[in-house]
């Protein structure tokens with residue numbers, strides 16, 4: 542991993558993984574299950590799915606791995622250790638999603654739940670282009686993106702140093718379209734995090 546901001550995110554999740562899991566358990570209006578199903582019903586059994594920033598073995602990771610051939614990528618060794626224990630049928634790899642490479646047309650779908658908002662936003666356009674190349678024609682990208690105009694924020698979050706970044710929705714839409722995606726579903730969704738409301742940009746896009 543060559544970007545210091547990625548190292549900071551990896552170290553942050555390694556340090557506060559228990560705090561993160563109990564923080565996340567307090568959010569009960571997250572639409573992730575519905576969006577995951579929105580992706581899953583479009584795929585045939587055994588489809589090849591890549592999850593970027595998979596975390597520690599979420600319900601969605603388990604569900605995807607039970608129906609498809611799942612590869613999970615994360616920066617954090619602590620998250621991956623839990624993911625491997627919770628979802629032994631999937632393949633997990635420690636890598637920076639902003640740098641990792643795959644062969645063209647390696648996947649039928651790519652999913653990323655709440656990880657792209659940790660990636661420096663100037664890298665997202667190039668990342669969308671690379672994901673496009675990893676997908677088969679007609680393949681799907683499901684992603685949760687930041688929804689605010691945030692060049693980069695570094696500070697204390699859940700007891701560790703963390704980095705967040707994101708584009709406003711109109712810029713994300715433009716970058717996805719320029720990368721060659723067609724937006725199938727595109728919504729801003731506000732959830733109740735323990736500190737207050739937070740809005741994310743959910744997209745389901747097709748190559």
Ligand SMILES: C[S@@+](CC[C@H](N)C(=O)[O-])C[C@H]1O[C@@H](n2cnc3c(N)ncnc32)[C@H](O)[C@@H]1O
Pocket residue numbers: 547550551554593594595596597599614615616617620636637638639653654655656659660
């Ligand atoms: C907010 S958590 C979400 C985890 C999981 N997707 C979920 O929804 O619960 C963000 C995850 O993305 C991972 N992550 C952040 N930036 C990453 C990067 N550049 N490459 C790989 N993983 C990254 C973090 O280590 C962390 O596990």
